[in-house]
Amino acid sequence: MKKVMNLKNLLFCALFALTMSLNAVNVQAETLDYLGQTIDGSILTDKLESSGEYLSVARSTYLHQGTVRITNNGGGYVGIFGGTECNVSCNTVKLNVYLERSNGNGNFYSYQKWENVEYNTNSVYMSKQVKVEKGYYYRLRGYHSCTKNGVIENGGSVTDGIYIG
Structure with a gap:
């Protein structure tokens, strides 16, 4: 028994x-x-990387371009890169990078953020690797700006969402 x-x-x-x-x-x-769906202007993908770019309009005097790129580095790590480039040396050059995540059935929400400011230069860059929670889509939004003689020019960039599993 x-x-x-x-x-x-x-x-x-x-x-x-x-x-x-x-x-x-x-x-x-x-x-x-949720692969292939669009949320907040970003396509949800299973690609290993995604880039977003801001190119200045023809009238822009100082701000040239801004870039953000996110990569799936494996093991729950994402690579983050961002840059702001100006046509000439400016009093202030800024780069704000926002790491956002979504579970696929809703909007992207803020996860982490970084701000970089340089003075009397024509560019600013950042690059890092960040551990994130698996099972979500992640994207980057970038805010790029420069100031020269009191004139501010700015623009934004955004990547698609990449799945980190």
Whole structure:
């Protein structure tokens, strides 16, 4: 009788483990079901990297361009790069980078942010690697600006969302 109870307990545990593992796979599949959809202007992708760029309009005197790029570096790490470039040396050059995330069925929300300011130069850049939570789509938004003799020029850039699983 005791062997029958142990066998039943063992069978129950095996079925429970199998059920839990199948549920874990379904959660990821549901997240990946959002591939190709557009949220807040960003396409949800499973690509390893995405870039966004701001190019100044023809009338822009000082601000030339701004760039942000996000990469899936594996193991739950994302690479972050951003830059602001001006046509001439400016009093102030700024780069704000916003890392945002979405679960796929809603908007992107702020996750982390960085601000870089340089003075009396024509560019500012940043690059870093950040550990993030797996199971989400991540994107970057960049704010690029420069000031010269009291004149401010600015623009924004945004990447598509890349899945970090």
